[in-house]
Amino acid sequence: MVEVTSRTGPAGAVEIAPGVHWIGALDPALRTFDIILRTANGTTYNSFLVRGESGVAVVDTVKLEFAEDFFRRLESVADYSEIRVIVLNHLEPDHSGALPELMRRAPQARLYISTRATSMLKALLKPKEADRSFEYETVGTNDEVSLGNRTLRFLHTPFLHWPDTQCTYLVEDGILFSGDIFGCHYCDNRLFNDRVGDFRFSFDYYYGHIMRPFKAHVVEALKLIEPLRLTIVAPTHGPILRDRPRRYVTHYRELSTSSLTERIGNEDRSLVVFYMSAYGSTARMADAIRAGAEETAGIRVSLYDLEGGETGPFVDLIEEADALAFGSPTINGDAVKPVWDLLSSLAVVNLKGKLGAAFGSYGWSGEAVRMIEDRMRGLKMRVPVPGLRLKLIPTDDELVECCDFGRKLAAALVGGEQGRVIDFSELG
Amino acid sequence: MAKAKVTFEDINQTVNVPAGTRLIEISEKVGAGIIYGCREGDCGTCMTHVVTGWNNLTEPSVLEEKVLRENMANRHDRLACQAQVLGDCTVKPA
Numbered sequence: 001m002v003e004v005t006s007r008t009g010p011a012g013a014v015e016i017a018p019g020v021h022w023i024g025a026l027d028p029a030l031r032t033f034d035i036i037l038r039t040a041n042g043t044t045y046n047s048f049l050v051r052g053e054s055g056v057a058v059v060d061t062v063k064l065e066f067a068e069d070f071f072r073r074l075e076s077v078a079d080y081s082e083i084r085v086i087v088l089n090h091l092e093p094d095h096s097g098a099l100p101e102l103m104r105r106a107p108q109a110r111l112y113i114s115t116r117a118t119s120m121l122k123a124l125l126k127p128k129e130a131d132r133s134f135e136y137e138t139v140g141t142n143d144e145v146s147l148g149n150r151t152l153r154f155l156h157t158p159f160l161h162w163p164d165t166q167c168t169y170l171v172e173d174g175i176l177f178s179g180d181i182f183g184c185h186y187c188d189n190r191l192f193n194d195r196v197g198d199f200r201f202s203f204d205y206y207y208g209h210i211m212r213p214f215k216a217h218v219v220e221a222l223k224l225i226e227p228l229r230l231t232i233v234a235p236t237h238g239p240i241l242r243d244r245p246r247r248y249v250t251h252y253r254e255l256s257t258s259s260l261t262e263r264i265g266n267e268d269r270s271l272v273v274f275y276m277s278a279y280g281s282t283a284r285m286a287d288a289i290r291a292g293a294e295e296t297a298g299i300r301v302s303l304y305d306l307e308g309g310e311t312g313p314f315v316d317l318i319e320e321a322d323a324l325a326f327g328s329p330t331i332n333g334d335a336v337k338p339v340w341d342l343l344s345s346l347a348v349v350n351l352k353g354k355l356g357a358a359f360g361s362y363g364w365s366g367e368a369v370r371m372i373e374d375r376m377r378g379l380k381m382r383v384p385v386p387g388l389r390l391k392l393i394p395t396d397d398e399l400v401e402c403c404d405f406g407r408k409l410a411a412a413l414v415g416g417e418q419g420r421v422i423d424f425s426e427l428g
Numbered sequence: 429m430a431k432a433k434v435t436f437e438d439i440n441q442t443v444n445v446p447a448g449t450r451l452i453e454i455s456e457k458v459g460a461g462i463i464y465g466c467r468e469g470d471c472g473t474c475m476t477h478v479v480t481g482w483n484n485l486t487e488p489s490v491l492e493e494k495v496l497r498e499n500m501a502n503r504h505d506r507l508a509c510q511a512q513v514l515g516d517c518t519v520k521p522a
Contacts, residue, residue: 119498163472163499353461353521377456380463384439412439421433422458424445 007042008069009189012076016192016232016240017173019051019150023058023073024236025066028187036347037209040202042187045070045094046236048177049077050170052147055084058109059152059168059177060236064097071098071105080106085145087112087152089179090165091120095236100125111136112145114156117164139166141224157181157221159214167225174231180210181221182248183235194243202238203248207255212319212348218256225249260320268300269413272317275327276306276336281361281393282327288399289325289359289388292406299410306338311345318346323355323413324381328368330360335368343375356381357409359388359402366391384412432513436460437479437520451476451485451508451519461521467509472499474508481517486510 007028013021028042045062047070056078062070074080083106088096091113103109113121115138139145141156155167160181168177184206188196211218226249233245241248260270271293277283283305290301302321304314318324326343328335356376358369369387376383385408390398430447434454438461443454452474455462465473472495478485482504488496492510505522 115500116498352463382439382459382461384459415440421442421444424443424449424454424457 007187007189009191011072013049013073014191016048016234016242017175020170020173020175021049021051021073021077022191022234022240023047023049023070023077024060025062025069025073026187026189027063027066030185030187033185037185037206039185039187043185043237044187044191046183046234046238046240047095048234049074050147050150050152051078051082052150054146054148056082057085057087057145057147057152058083058102058106059087060089060095060179061098061102063094067098067101071101081108083109085110085112085147085152087145087154087168087177088117088121089114089168089177090162090236091117091124092162092180093124095179096121096124109135112139112152112154114138114154114158114164114166115140116158117166120162120164144171155221155224157217157224159217160221161210161214167221169228174229176225176228176230176233176245178225178233178235180236181218181225182233182241182252183210183237184239186238188239191240192243193239193241196239199239203251204255206237207252209348211252212255213350215256215350218252222249222253222256226253258320268298269322270300270302270320271323271325271409271413272302272304272321273325273327274304274306274314274339274342276329276338277327277361278329278331279361279393281390282329282359284394284399285359285361285388285390285402286325286327288394288402289327289406289409292403293410293413295403295407296410296414298414301406306342311342314342315345315349318342318351318354319349321354323357323409324376325357325359325409326372326376327358328360328372330362330366330368333365333367335360335372339368339372340375343372343379346379351379351381354381355409355412356383357385357387357405358383359390359405361390361392361394363392385409432484433516434513435516435518436462437518445513447514448512451506451511451513454513455508455519462508462519463521464509469495469507469510472496472501472507475499475501475522476506476508476511476519477502477522478504478506478511479518479520481515484513484515484517486512486514 024046151171184202186199186202233241275286358372465471
């Protein structure tokens with residue numbers, strides 16, 4: 001007879017190394033995570049228990065709804081009175097949900113969180129809990145906590161994917177409790193990467209939605225992680241990576257490296273001009289802007305008609321561009337939908353510091369340009385050149401104006417703006 | 429009304445502003461690289477380094493000092509959404 005194992009996993013804790021147990025929870029029914037992620041076969045909330053000669057450490061907890069599973073697994077390998085250390089690598093509710101109850105059951109334990117986690121800790125706990133002055137300590141890179149024969153060493157890895165995130169390294173065993181880094185939403189009760197199903201898609205999908213906006217921070221974290229001896233990488237979601245864990249570190253390095261730099265060099269600054277055009281006027285503006293921008297040495301301009309492409313590849317282009325210009329006609333007082341579709345799909349990439357510009361032809365009111373500029377500012381882009389609006393069909397003189405707009409944008413991009421003094425009232 | 433000159437080092441532009449204007453308002457309008465989040469002194473996103481003229485900004489509040497500390501601010505960093513300009517200064521994104 002075929003034995004069908006429970007999707008919610010084994011009843012007790014699972015040993016991942018001598019004296020180190022998985023005590024997390026499986027959530028096979030979850031189909032959407034954090035609103036933004038699809039989870040075709042659920043997720044796991046991984047937490048771990050480390051036994052040392054002078055006490056027990058618990059690394060991360062689980063989502064509140066799964067606290068019962070967590071405590072049952074914890075109780076199968078330790079008594080609450082033995083817990084000396086609780087580490088939270090990340091305070092998002094799916095990892096901190098069982099924390100208040102754990103601290104109630106193990107009041108002698110000291111909590112270790114990253115230096116940036118304090119305000120989040122207070123905001124996450126109910127006011128009643130926050131009033132209790134339980135012990136916690138903030139830690140940074142290379143701070144250590146000893147469990148006698150075992151040492152927990154902290155790595156400060158902020159913004160992966162919250163400001164508070166950190167990793168905890170079990171020095172003597174070479175086990176990295178990596179928080180959400182190297183994680184994925186993939187639920188499989190066999191737990192280990194050499195035993196579960198094919199989770200490559202989930203791993204890359206998770207990176208693409210959770211880590212991708214923070215690539216620069218991934219690179220900083222990898223500088224701390226790559227030199228470590230790694231026998232196991234134990235993230236807070238998805239399979240425990242015990243078979244060739246370094247492959248995943250290498251894969252993160254690849255995913256975080258610029259493909260524009262890799263493939264076509266990094267000498268030029270990249271300006272991507274996107275446009276939509278109903279009667280060809282905004283398209284002609286785009287051509288003229290490109291011509292103007294290209295006069296400046298060291299600028300690579302790419303021109304794309306939004307009508308002929310899809311959001312996904314455009315997002316990839318935007319991620320690697322240094323400046324973006326959006327051209328839209330105004331229809332019924334608004335920019336056209338494909339522009340908004342693209343401008344509302346950029347949460348997965350880091351736009352900080354990119355330059356933005358807007359232009360467009362209009363019939364009678366021309367609101368689109370201002371609206372696009374406001375959106376770009378909202379996305380933390382810098383808008384150095386005021387937007388360019390033209391009524392209906394551009395004249396030759398107006399196309400010269402478009403060229404000049406391109407030149408100004410290019411100048412801003414290569415840092416050629418002169419040290420102007422502007423009066424605040426001029427800025428509108 | 430008293431005026432002050434604020435120079436944004438990242439874009440090499442100077443703006444003449446009425447004293448009392450918040451840094452974030454100027455930065456946003458001139459298109460400098462200081463970014464913002466909550467705009468109410470809580471998130472630390474708009475952290476700005478004051479290159480010169482540290483004393484020409486309003487004193488940081490207790491709350492601002494706390495947020496700066498939590499975000500591991502360096503000496504002479506301020507939150508652009510909190511600091512008001514009183515005299516000439518030069519700033520850049522932290």
